[in-house]
Amino acid sequence: METNRAYLQRRLSELEQYFLEKIRNGELKPAGTLEETQWIVFLSIGNPTIRAKVVKAASSDFRQAFDRVSGKAEQLVTKNNLMPDWIKVDVVSEKRAMPFSELDLLIKKTRKNYFRHGISFDGEFRTAFLEQEINGNAMIKAAPKQPLALDDQNINRYLSYRDSRAAIFSTHALRDSEVWIFRTMAAFAERETGQIRPLYNGDRTNGIRLATDKREEIRHLIEGSTGFLTRNVKQDGQFEYGYFAAFAKRIGTYNILRHASSLYAMLEGYEVTGKKETMEAVERGLEYLIREALVYKNEGTEKTAFIVDYANGSEIKLGSNATAILALSKYMDVTGSKRYITEARALAKGIIKMKTVSGGFVHVLSYPSLEIKELHRIIYYEGEAVFALLRLYAIDRQPEWLQEAKASFDYFIRNRYWTHHDHWLSYAVNELTLYEPEPTYFEFGLKNCQDKLGFIYHRETTYPTFLELTMAAYKMIKTMQRQGQHGLLDTFNVKDLEDTIERRAEYQRVGYFYPELAMYMKQPGLVLDGFFIRHHSFRVRIDDVEHYLSGYCQYYHDRLPDLPIGYEPEMIKI
Known part of the structure; x- marks a missing residue:
């Protein structure tokens, strides 16, 4: 019987080839300017019993970024005896810098749970969340009679789940900082069907599978x-x-x-x-x-x-x-x-x-x-x-x-x-x-x-x-x-x-x-x-x-x- 680690390695190899083909066809390019080429890869692993575990890596070379994130995923699966029934890869395809005040205003104007971008709170994507992580953990919410805003408590709860060594997050400390919103190209591998499924990345459709039949x-x-x-x-x-x-x-x-x-x-x-x-x-x-x-x-x-x-x-x-x-x-x-x-x-x-x-x-x-x-x-x-x-x-x-x-x-x-x-x-x-x-x-x-x-x-x-x-x-x-x-x-x-x-x-x-x-x-x-x-x-x-x-x-x-x-x-x- 195939071990969890062997299964993960096989599916990650398939996913890597999927994205390499997208790069060869010119459908996927690294986020950032020509002067700062950067491949940023998120890898989410889950199954019906747990909230997804997400790891990420970055490099100027796509293969290197993918190898790094794959190594983190293998370690995660082995250490936690995790069943990788669901594997999702997101590659950052667009990113835009803005002052924190602009992000704050953008969130205020957005319908509850309809914020459809990822957010990074630093240029190196050390503290960064996919759109699904943000909405799946209620990182944006409204206090009574207040507009929508980032919620420190829920962000820190999730950071602790994702990495117990994570530093305490505070929106107050970011008031004068620059932040980034981003989009990704994503694909999903599920054990049940064995398929690789391309996912939408539209403003309202981000993160669910394309349907061709x-x-x-x-x-x-x-x-x-x-x-x-x-x-x-x-x-x-x-x-x-x-x-x-x-x-x-x-x-x-x-x-x-x-x-x-x-x-x-x-x-x-x-x-x-x-x-x-x-x-x-x-x-x-x-x-x-x-x-x-x-x-x-x-x-x-x-x-x-x-x-x-x-x-x-x-x-x-x-x-x-x-x-x-x-x-x-x-x-x-x-x-x-x-x-x-x-x-x-x-x-x-x-x-x-x-x-x-x-x-x-x-x-x-x-x-x-x-x-x-x-x-x-x-x-x-x-x-x-x-x-x-x-x-x-x-x-x-x-x-x-x-x-x-x-x-x-x-x-x-x-x-x-x-x-x-x-x-x-x-x-x-x-x-x-x-x-x-x-x-x-x-x-x-x-x-x-x-x-x-x-x-x-x-x-x-x-x-x-x-x-x-x-x-x-x-x-x-x-x-x-x-x-x-x-x-x-x-x-x-x-x-x-x-x-x-x-x-x-x-x-x-x-x-x-x-x-x-x-x-x-x-x-x-x-x-x-x-x-x-x-x-x-x-x-x-x-x-x-x-x-x-x-x-x-x-x-x-x-x-x-x-x-x-x-x-x-x-x-x-x-």
Whole structure:
């Protein structure tokens, strides 16, 4: 069996040849001026159990710099009996000097965790950090009511981890100094596949792999994130709710609405992967939902049910009933059973009980009194509710479910709900047009998406519901085209929609915990293959994962088949 050291040596030799080829082709040049040619190489080693260990070296000769950093890595692996499952090499390709005051201002202007440069606090790169080290250790943070700034405590904590002999770091001592920001060209070697993967180095895309096979990569995202949710369903059916990734801090709250919607997304993932363990986890999760949260209020012979969120003030949320129906209906659709039809019907009656005289909905009731707690909380609930009725109608053709959905959409149209640009409304109207292909519904669906396309295309955050919104519109347009409803598309730019979908599908990958990014977190195995929200402290929560997963499942089923064979995504230079 190959030893850790032998494996490391073999992969480092491959990585060295990769970069030498880049140098020969003129794609990689040393950072600095002609007078001070300098190759600066960072080497990160990790596995699912530890935060990555990073070593670096510099020389005027690339081979010498690589040999030096390789020697440090071998010593690290041998001394600590470290499994080098993940190996990442960064070669500094650009660097820029600036006064510390300019860096300070640049940090203040940057969105939280969106600082995408490395920083060196000296010209020799003795105290220097990759962008992933900076964000993975919260080296930039804000004190209460203060702007973002370098955080001495977190920097020193990490310096001590990286090298126990490191000197104490102080930003105060650097106030009058010059510092450097830098970019790198990077490549990643993983034991699992044996591949060398080139990584992006764009302003917003730095540090994640390039994808040359769109179909393969989208399937990888679906399989990985479905697996993440599956692993996080406990034996009793409750989820491990989530983590703040940098310091492996578990999120101690819970939300039964997100529990149900995450089960729905898992079933979408199951349709792609077919993994037995995912279905078993879903079944545990559904039983937990029914056992711990479903209550009945009988009125004569009619069964009415509600989902109670006991962890949040014993609330009955319109959206909780909706996502529960979605999960139960999806399970029955996928399995071909009627196992939960009684519960789903009763929950649908609960949604109808929450309708107002005007045609809208009450959003939150108190349990057990069923008094109105909040007439309106969040627009998502109403789209979820109508979508749920329609998904139930797909497997239980009781006219009431369709009639109530149509009545709700009459209300939405009267009140210009398309201005909310809510993805759940797009899901709902797309579903409705399958049964009622009326021009007014198609027009609603187009308006719900159209005015938002420019914003979605350029959005800096990964915001996963944007892919869901645009994919719902895309599917609806295909329905319109099949039915010959071309006239409604005269003022809608389908090409803009398709370009936006492609950009979001590629860009949202930067919110996925590939190993080349997860390795810089405290416990990489906790968050590996999860999706995160960067500006929320790299939060990985079940509902974050489910929205990304749902969007990619729609893309996989409804967009990928329309792309030409051999299609490759364009590299995002943003």
